[in-house]
Amino acid sequence: MVFVLFVSVSGLSKRRQIPFTMSRIQGKRQDTLSSISETGTLVSESDEKPARHRTSSSQHIHSQSRRWKGDNRARHGNAWKDNPWKTCHRLTHRHDHNMVKAQTEEVQNLLIFASLFSAVVTSFAIDSYKFLQVDPEGKVPDLLNQILESLSNSTNEISSPASDPTVDKTFVRINIYWFISLSLSLITVLLGTTCMQWLREYKHLGSLSFKDALILRNLRYEGLIKWKVPFILSILPFLLQAALILFFAGIVELMWTLNFCVTVTIVASIGLAVIFMVVTAVAPAVQFLLEEGRESTSPAEPPCPYRSPQSWVCLQAAIRCKIAIQRIRKCPCWNFRSDKKKGLCDVFMQAESWFRYDLTWSRNLRTTEIHTRGVDIDLVHGLKWMAKTFAENMEAVQAVHQCVRQLDPITGLSVCSVLRNGDFTMVDEYAQSASSVICSGDEEIEAIAQDHISATILEHFVTVSPQFESTLLPLRLELYSKSRAENLRVVVPGLPRLRCPDVGGDGAAELPIDLVVQYLLYVERLLLHAASLPNWGSYDEDMDAGWKLMCSVMHNYSSFDPRGAEILQTVSRFLRSNKVFITATNSPHLKNIIQRLYLDRVYDCLDTFLSFYNTLPETTAIESDGELKQSIELFVVCLCDYGTPYSHPLFQMPGWLEMAAKAKGRLPEIV
Structure with missing residues (x-):
């Protein structure tokens, strides 16, 4: 009896070491899409409930890994202590004073x-x-001659005086x-x-x-x-x-x-x-x-x-x-x-x-007429002039960005339009399509629009001044991930299209780990919503950036990192969401994305992938290590079983074949 009880407890303990399975991913992590009215206003939303962990440390890790939402707060970027309007005034005053x-x-x-x-x-x-x-004196001789002629010819008509010389x-x-x-x-x-x-x-x-x-x-x-x-x-x-x-x-x-x-x-x-x-x-x-x-x-x-x-x-x-x-x-x-x-x-x-x-x-004559459209033309053109004149000044870039964040969304959207088009003619179209939704009084929608507008402003500065790309990358990536994640729930019309920040440059290695975690959480949510997205092609760059960040995490990972458990858990969730995406794919277009993204990316970073995999222990004594190792093996087996990919050069690499064989050998145990 004691032996049976011991075996039962051991089996239960062993089963509890296994992390959440694919059914839990699909059941617990699957978000319910928000129903949106015709005007784009959020009607309802099912709260995203995280998987329940058993240890206090795991609960703390999960609380730190919670996805950031649009709350009109920037967690990255240089801290701004001065009044941005004061900075703009000081710069313009200096310019005008010199002029x-x-x-x-x-x-x-x-x-x-x-x-x-x-x-x-x-x-x-x-x-x-x-x-x-x-x-x-020159006229005296002429006058005397005229008098003599008149006396000698008194009977004749007096001639007219000579004309002036x-x-x-x-x-x-x-x-x-x-x-x-x-x-x-x-x-x-x-x-x-x-x-x-x-x-x-x-x-x-x-x-x-x-x-x-x-x-x-x-x-x-x-x-x-x-x-x-x-x-x-x-x-x-x-x-x-x-x-x-x-x-x-x-x-x-x-x-x-x-x-x-x-x-x-x-x-x-x-x-x-x-x-x-x-x-x-x-x-x-x-x-x-x-x-x-x-x-x-x-x-x-x-x-x-x-x-x-x-x-x-x-x-x-x-x-x-x-x-x-x-x-x-x-x-x-x-x-x-x-x-x-x-x-x-x-x-x-x-x-x-x-x-x-x-x-x-x-x-x-200016403000009153334009406020009927919700836009102050002099303020918009003033910020446009600032952005154009001081595009090479980092202090001015930060000041203009902070000023735009303090404006109402319609005026901020007008600044974006003027910067992109160089004219005020397109502002009306943007304002008409977005004002009914942004000005609906929903603070959440306004925060989403504000993050999107801020990301657009920073994208413009990076386009004009590429030397600021690495400096502005953390703030751009934060705003981009928040805006795109919220866009999966609420679609706000009239917002300009954002370009995914380049995370493959020199600045990617210096990204804060919490920012990388947040972006991977966004891509995880994106993969879980892939089947319901109408325009999947616009998210190709997002997935590619997510994979680059994951490879960067693997390359720079250290077991001595105090947040190592959180990092491993996030990578594990990211890989499992990729597996769900691969197994649920039926669209030919998505299959091409998988062929290009996963197989090519794994092939390009196979050494990093294998090195990171081999550093993880074989046992599951540490929950985060074991969970990640199982997630990698599930992902590898999923790629091997997907279609007929064996013509890809990846399947000719000895390291990949060895890891795939080991994963398949452990598959019954981990599933």
Whole structure:
């Protein structure tokens, strides 16, 4: 009786050493797919229940191996201590400071040169204009001759006086050259001082928050480019060069005269400057009147950056005249055609400076229209400019990524679209297809979309700057595995397609082990859902990356690793899920994947595979070691029994044949 009891207990103990079998994998680990409504909202989901282990250490291992879900938290990547908006503001402020400083110094140098040059030209012009005057003493002989002729011929008709002697055209040309040169130098001074006023207003951001300062700065920067301010600054040196050339041409001619042609030429040159000053003074007022009466859903253009005291006076006069006309006429045709723009003149009337005017423009003509679509165009383009300008700066890359993570998903999706397409035209299509699901109020769906958007942003930076691939690999792999794993449950439309990170490079060896474990858990779940996935071809890269990571774990495994048991258990689960995938495959396409992935990969890393297998003990005294050894043998036997693969070069390798024979010999025991 005692002997029978002992045998029963021994058999039970031996059976308990055997890990979960294939039926437990298919029964306990098979996840129930979530039912999703037409809008993509998660309706129900069966919680994934892990296999129950008997030892406290196993329970701890399993708790550490639990799959990460979309919770809007990044566990890898450099810790970000500073405010990302502050970093973006600091970088843009430094860029703008350097840009404005360079332009200001250049304009100041031009003004100094123009002032000195004008003094030199003036000294020549003062003497040269005298050559245009006829000598009065030369007219006396002519007058005496006329008097004598009139006395001698008193009966004859008095002849008309002789015409004034003409001035040599050489003097005319010389004075034209010198006076135009003097006019251009003075015009340069005039334009330079005006541009200095624009640049001063461009730098003034007040005491806004870092995010609002970035929005306002991008608004002004686009206006600066749109209204050709850099071009205007660039023509100042050409004006001085032209003035210098004309001055030298006048020296060659050496003559000047006063006549109508000179007056017209000088007036014409000065008139151009006057017209320019008038246009720049009234341009903000004209743009405001056009935008105020515009009936369109598209965003308004950036405000005119021609900022000067005279343009401010013209703008205020235009606003007051518009308000007065509306109040006097009381005619529907003078009212605003859009309810959204009612009282716009009254709102702009409250702006007491260009700074307040820009804020009012952004909040009433740009932000308000775009917020009907859920997107702030200036914020999107500001981050796009950051990503494009500082693509080689790792600090800027991290700052832009953190800023996008703090945005709402629709705005973050717009940033992705602008970065990929380079234009804002595709944002509407993305927003329309994704907004109904992302904006449904489900925090889980928003977290999934946020992880996906963050991974897309990092993918863009790696594409533009490949030198950051190894640095960003841990964070990219974490976000990618979380996003793809959650996508197996909930499909969010409108999200851009992600590319699997390259785990075969130099950075793969430095990946944290918990990150590798999480990715293998994702691939395990992917294999268990393979039969129900509509587009299996999009997951080929994921499986390939999972196999590379498993081989990397085998190659770098050390029995002294404190998390060695967890690593072995994860690899075991990964191999068993691969076996389930192979045995359940009926699709010809999936069979080709198996042929390419498993047989070719095992053949490529056979030495690592055999070395790792031979380091495991024959006995099952250690649960994790024995479980993994059995999983490897099950996987090997499964590959040997799959179809007719014996034509593959793998089956000609002695090491593989020996391991396969050993696995088949132990198969009855482990099954």
